[in-house]
Amino acid sequence: MHHLRIGTAHRGKRVLALADDHTVTVIHLDTGEIIATNTINPNQSDWRNQQRVPGRWPGSRP
Template identity: 70%
Template structure:
């Protein structure tokens, strides 16, 4: 099973997923706004939204 990271702010929104061999794009059903773009990596179970800056990662404390 794979999970797409699109962000908690988009929870319960109706979306359309557009997928090809390398990318999944999440589009808001009503507005057409692109909510997320995720690069497919079959070796990972979580595919992060490449449109957002990564959050805090373990070991990245200043």
């Protein structure tokens, strides 16, 4: 099982996940907005959203 980190701000939204050999792109179904792009790493079970700056806590980004 793998987990895509897309952010809690998108909880409950209807999404479409498109996957290829290297990435998973998550798109909001109602707006067409790309919510997340995750790089597939088979050695990890948790894949971080590459569109967000890494941060430990919500709101901790500059």
